[in-house]
Every structure is written in C-alpha cells, then in structure tokens.
Amino acid sequence: MANPNIRLSLALDASMLEKAETDAFIFNAADNANYSDLGAATCIQWFKPTCDRLQTRGFSTMQTVAAKTNLALVEITRSKPQTLGLIAQAFDSLSVGGSLFVNGDKTNGIESHLKTLRKLFDIHGVISKAHGKIFWLTKANRPNILDQWIAGMNPIEIESKYRTQAGVFSSNHKDKGSTLLLENLPAHLAGKGADLGAGWGYLSHELLIKSEKIKSLALIEADWNALNCARLNVTDERASFHWSDVTQLESSSYDFIIMNPPFHLTRKAEPDIGKVFIERASVLLAPKGQLWMVANRQLAYEATLDTYFTSISSVAETAQFKVINASRPKKQTFRR
C-alpha cells in the first residue's frame, strides 16, 4: 500500500526548504508518521494515547500553542471546522515568511481544503500521492476569515443545553446509544462511579441529576477538547475530570462503571478497543461492582464479557444497540 508519509518528504524537497531552523509545529501530529525531516518538532495533539506514543518517540507535545515558528504542518482531521481552526492556528503560529504545509487523505477532505485555501492564499505547491495531497504556502497577509475559523473551534451550545466542540465525538447531538443506556440505568446506582470514555459529559451530567446516592463520578476521557466541554456541562461537585487513556488505567475500586466504549479510532470498526475497555472495567471495579454499558448490536463483545465477568445480562436491545449489565469481575486471573 502507498505510504502517505512520503508526501511530506516530497513536499519538503520540492519546496526546497532547509530543515526547520527553529522547532516546527505539527498540528494533529500522527503517532505513526515519520517526521524526521522536521527536526525537533513540537506536536500539538489532544488525544492522550497519541500524545503518549509521540512522547515515547521523543517528541514534546502540547494541546495549545503560544509561540512562533517558521514551519507548521497541519495533518487534517475528519472534522472540517476543526481542520479550518487548526489551519488558522497554524498560520498564526508562523513568523512572517514562515511555511505552512497542509497534509491529508482524500477521504478526510483534503481536496475541499485546498479549494478553500486557494481562494485566499497563493499556494506554492501541491503534491498528490498515496490517495491524498499535501500543499504549502508562505505566511504573508492574514485574511480576516481566519478569525471565524478559530472561533469555529470554540464550544457551541447544542439542544439548548449542552456544550460541545468541533471534532469531538457526537458534537451535534447526544448519542442514541448513550440515551438508551441512560434510560436503562437502575435508579439505585450509588457510591463511587466512573464514566469511561466520558466524551463531552452527556451520560455523567444526566446520571448525576437523577441519582442522589452517587458519592463521586470520575469522568475519564482521552480527548482533551471533549473533556473541556464536559467540564462546562457537568458542574456537579461530585464529578472529577481525568485526561487519561482508559487502556492504561491501573486497578481501582469503583462501585459502578458506565460506558459507551469507542468502537473505532479510524473509519474502520475496531471492536478491539471496546474489548480493552471491558477488560479494564473489570480491573477497575470493586468485587461487587457493576458494569453498565451500551454497544452497537453488531459488535461481538459477549466472549470478552464472559472472560472478564461472572454474570452478564442483556438489559435492553433495539435494532441498533444493546445495553449490557455485567457483574462479579474475575479480577484474579488477569490483574496487570
């Protein structure tokens, strides 16, 4: 299969840039890309597992930028407003005369971004390779529309109630699966709980309103932006907020865990991440703790649930989703 990393290398050669004289900034840096041509780059990344892997490779990571550079690269995201916001931030992070590169796959909309930017800037070069494109420009005049693009990354209100942000999971509406889970949670949930992959806080917010016996609820989420929205949505003082990779959490003693686990990190369905969430839930629960989860019906989690829990019951099913309650975690066999 063609290697998309090759685009950056070709573009740097074609643009005849020397290696970055100051540290380059890479917005939405990928943890598997080869950035060796960019020197000691700083990666702007908000997804914790990706940050951790970039750091292991020796990169420094940040969630926002407050410095100037002479070379910025934007790896586009699947969200158009988020990508435009990142392009505007990257433009602003450049000194005048600095170079901005924008890289991405066709499936993520690189062609539409090129079209948009061509209307505003003199595009110096474009390379099409490996089902995508990279293009670049030099920082000169700043079009006013960049203010709108930056504002497009601010939290917005949806359903006259919740705050979300471009690029986070289910940014335009509450998720149907999570709504089904909420409808099927028992009224007696009490004690110390956790919401694994809490997103912008929909489940936690609604649960804390209806359950007075809950003493504390940890919202654990890998997306920095989603967690910041959750802080706006969940103002109950029993809530705590943790920017963490669930798959790396060590044992704990929660009385209950709720979750609508991720089932893809790319465009493909990747049930394995959901299976790791189930395994971690079993480790994080107290011996009498209970897991309440929702999943897409076609995802086969039953064997994993059987491996890690003694008792499993199906609580509700619709054409699209299933709600499952699992209890009595079989901790002793697989504690890390």
Ligand SMILES: C[S@@+](CC[C@H](N)C(=O)[O-])C[C@H]1O[C@@H](n2cnc3c(N)ncnc32)[C@H](O)[C@@H]1O
């Ligand atoms: C299906 S969404 C559910 C979000 C939220 N609970 C809701 O109901 O709207 C799964 C969430 O898990 C987060 N996530 C993905 N991988 C993660 C990881 N390794 N650790 C923590 N959270 C993760 C995603 O960013 C996303 O917000």
